[in-house]
Amino acid sequence: MIRSAPSIPVPRTLPLLPLQDRVLLPGVVTRLQITRRDSIPLFEKILRTYDAKELSKCLIAVFPVTAPTSSSSSKVTTNSESATNDNSNNSGKTKSKKKNDQGYPNPEDAIVVGSSVGQVVPMRPSKSGHAVLTPSNFHPTGCAARLVRLERAVGGFTVVLEGIVRLRLNKVVSQSPFFEAEVTPLPDRPVDKSDQEMQDQIIALRSISKEFVSLLQSLKLPAPVLAQLQKFLENVALVPGQVVDLLMSTIESTFEEKLMILDATELSERIPKAVELLTRQIQVLKISQKVHDNVEGKLNKKQREFYLRQQMQAIKEELGEKDVGEEDEMVTIENRLAAANLPSEVQKAADREMKRLKKMQPASSEYSVIRNYLDWLGDLPWAKSSDDILDVERARKQLNDDHHGLEKVKRRILEYLAVTKLQQMKGEVKGPILCLVGPPGVGKTSLGRSIAAAMGRKFHRISLGGVWDESEIRGHRRTYVGALPGLIIHGLKKCEVNNPVFLLDEIDKVGSRGHHGDPSAAFLEVLDPEQNNTFTDHYLNVPFDLSKILFIATANSIDTIPAPLMDRMELITLPGYTYAEKLAIATNHLVPKQIRLHGLDEEDFKVSEEALLKVATGYTRESGVRQLEREVGSLVRAKAVEYAEIQERKLSKVTGNKAEYLPLVTLADLEEILGQEKYVNEVTERTPTPGVVTGMAYNGVGGGILFIESSLMPGKGHLQLTGSLGDVIKESAQIALSWVKSHGYEIGLTNSRAQNIMEKADVHIHMPGGGTPKDGPSAGIAMVCALVSMFSDQTVPATTAMTGEFTLRGLVMPVGGIKEKVIAAHRAGVRRIIMPLRNRKDVVADVPLNVRDDIEFVYASTIWDVLRVAFEGRIVARPGTAAANGGMALESRM
Ligand SMILES: Nc1ncnc2c1ncn2[C@@H]1O[C@H](COP(=O)(O)OP(=O)(O)OP(=O)(O)O)[C@@H](O)[C@H]1O
Secondary structure, eight states: BBOOOOOOOOOSSEEEEEEOOOOOOTTOOOOOOOEOOOHHHHHHHHHHHHGGGGGGGEEEEEEEOOOOOTTTTTOOOOOHHHHHHHOOHHHHHHHHOOOTTTTTTTTTSOOOOEETTEEEEEEOBTTTBBBBBOGGOOOOOEEEEEEEEEETTEEEEEEEEEEEEEEEEEEEEEEEOOEEEEEEEEOOOOOOOTOOHHHHHHHHHHHHHHHHHHHHEEEEEEOHHHHHHHHHTTTTOOOOHHHHHHHHSSSSSOOOHHHHHHOOOHHHHHHHHHHHHHHHHHHHHHHHHHHHHTTTTTOSSSTTHHHHHHHHHHHHHHHOOHHHHHHHHHHHHHHHHHHHHHHHHHHHHHHHHHHHOOOOOOSSHHHHHHHHHHHHHHHSSOOOOOOOOOOOOHHHHHHHHSSOHHHHHHHHHHHHHHHHHHHHHOOOOOOEEEEEOOOOTTTTHHHHHHHHHHHHHOOOEEEEETOOOHHHOOOTTSTTTOOOOOOHHHHHHHHHHHOOEEEEEOOOOOOOOTTOOOOOHHHHHHHHHGGGGGGTTTTTOOOOOOOOSSEEESSSSSSSSOOOOOOOOHEEEEEOHHHHHHHHHIIIHHHHHHHHHOEEEEEEGEHHHHHHHHHHHSSOSSEEEEHHHHHHHHHHHHHHHHHHHHHHHHHHOOOOOOOOOOOEHHHHHHHHHHOOOOOHHHHHHHHTTTTTEEEEEOOOOOOOHHOOOEEEEESSOOOOEEESBOHHHHHHHHHHHHHHHHHHHHHTSSSSSSSOOHHHHEEEEEOOOOTTTTTTTHHHHHHHHHHHHHHHHHOOOOTTEOOOOOTSBBBBEOSSHHHHHHHHHHHHHHHEEEEGGGHHHHHHHHHHHHHHHEEEEEEEEBHHHHHHTTTTTSSSOOOOOTTTTTTHHHHHHO
């Protein structure tokens, strides 16, 4: 706090308070912690002598403690302790000191003070831990102070002192229990108005002080302090010395500078020094002001660190001390951005961020966020494309080389590439998005790879299985900690060109409507050729043109792809492979590939066709060839080990076992290498059982056969269903039972129309494989057959499979997935298939010829056709009934 100094008479002798590294100037109020042994007795005495009201009458001489040079050393006698130190003169160096809270050196630091002219001695700590002072340590100029407050505190006292007038130290008259000294007051002389030089100095002081105070104002100093300063400034002409002392106590200055002001007892000396220090302080304030203006409005508690860094940066700039490393970094970023050839909109965003970056400290977290962002902008292929090779012939060769069969799929891909080529020639590049649909391992991913290779483009696979969050596709906004761009932008960065082939793998597994937006909605934009040229990732927040990317999606099933997404894609279906196809794929692709992967030569591994077929039938059950590839891999590995062992033996010339390496794997070797056969042919090895019928299933990841088992038990006519069945399949079972019950007489299960076959019985229908959910209406006719078989005790051959929806009127309705179902049934050993008449076209169009050759297809339009064929003529409509008289026309009239 600052107060005007009153004029008080100063006695000749005053108690002396040492002040380390601090200076008290007249007119200034200061608070001190007193813990020194040589000062505490003084305040003990004051407390005993004065009561609280009279405290302000007590005057003390406050003198700074300095390490005197030989010329400034006082010749006052030393105290006893320092006298002993006189003999231990062993140091001539001055050290910088750590200070305790009172501003005194710490005990472990021996300060060096002069004890007599031309001699310096180290000073030992006293028993209390404080350095022991001698009279020669006192600066010759000090200040008389009056006590404003005195309180006991831990380890000593807290005092508030107010400077009154400068003093000269004449003589230390006592050192114990505290210092006392003879002093002479040095009050400022009144200003001589006729002294022109002085008047000029005062004018300079006034103007610089005003500037200083107005700067303080804008830095929002506490109002009372400002008010006092302003009041004092009004008196600058009258009491310039006091104003100088006051101002000097408010500015940042070193101990030496403060001593210099204290020593300047003449105004003509003090004012110019003050003007110089004030000018310097104003410069510093102006810089702070600049920073303050920059960050004003943004400053909150958390941003304090940021504010301080700004301040440091501005000061560095002012001093021309900008970090060279930083500059290099800036130049690197700028060069990278320039090389990236950014579109104008992106360039603007980059410039904006660059500007912000330059103002930041590299250590700040915000700096690395912006730096990261700019890195992303610089790394993306905004204008970099690879050259397209749109040579249909070359593409055909590539596809044929990489994949066996799949003729329709390859034809469609080639058409697509040809159309793309024509569109590119016309300057349009918007085509449909291809979506390859099929069970796992049928070559969807590898087809995508072949397309990229054929076109000479980079390939990138984005696995979408289990993507639930929109931000995984579109990125996180930069406001999130650790935000990053989404999968699309990541892919582009990796590819380094803006026209790669992106394979969106398993697009059917993209979760929709999660808690964090709908990822499939993001794909609507990505895959729409009309709008994907302005795709905006949340992190980048600037549009990126995706229209040059060739998107290919893959899916196992189309059931879970949202309709709007399906609408944007052209579906190409890959059904599963037959055994014959698998054999060809294994021979031509998988075996050579595995030989290569295991470091063998072609002649080092051979496998008989018989063995390969057994691997496919006995060790795998799949629509694709992935497991087959793995098993082939196992065979090759086993042979590779054998080969390596024999080679080693040859090299080390071990005699004895001279077994030669045989590259051929035969049927007989399989069990030893791959273990027991895993799958036996389900249907051919099954004996026909009443109540059990072979059905056909298609569940999105491929076709298969499934058995429908029914049994009769005592009860009251209830139907029980098990096997993880969905609503539709349950309804099929009810329809089947109702039809069998109502046609018991025609089928020949009862002797009269009125007889209820389930009067005292319950029926249980079960579909094994409870772990797999089953649904759909296509098991309808198989259920009817299972029930009829159970009630009639007649069997349906296990190699006869059937699929078809069934209506209550006995009609057989068409179903989907025919190709997959037929191929799977063929694999399982089925030799006769009963299916709806209206599915005949699917068989003709989709089922491979070799499969068709192996299977007898029977097409049914009514359930009577089905029963006749399934039971091989043993179940037919009772003669004379409407059903026996023929056709649906009669049935429907009943
Ligand atoms: N017709 C084929 N000709 C040659 N190799 C094939 C053929 N079909 C599949 N393959 C091979 O089978 C392996 C599995 O194929 P791929 O990974 O492409 O299956 P996918 O259909 O993408 O499966 P998923 O749906 O599980 O991703 C690959 O090594 C692939 O080369």
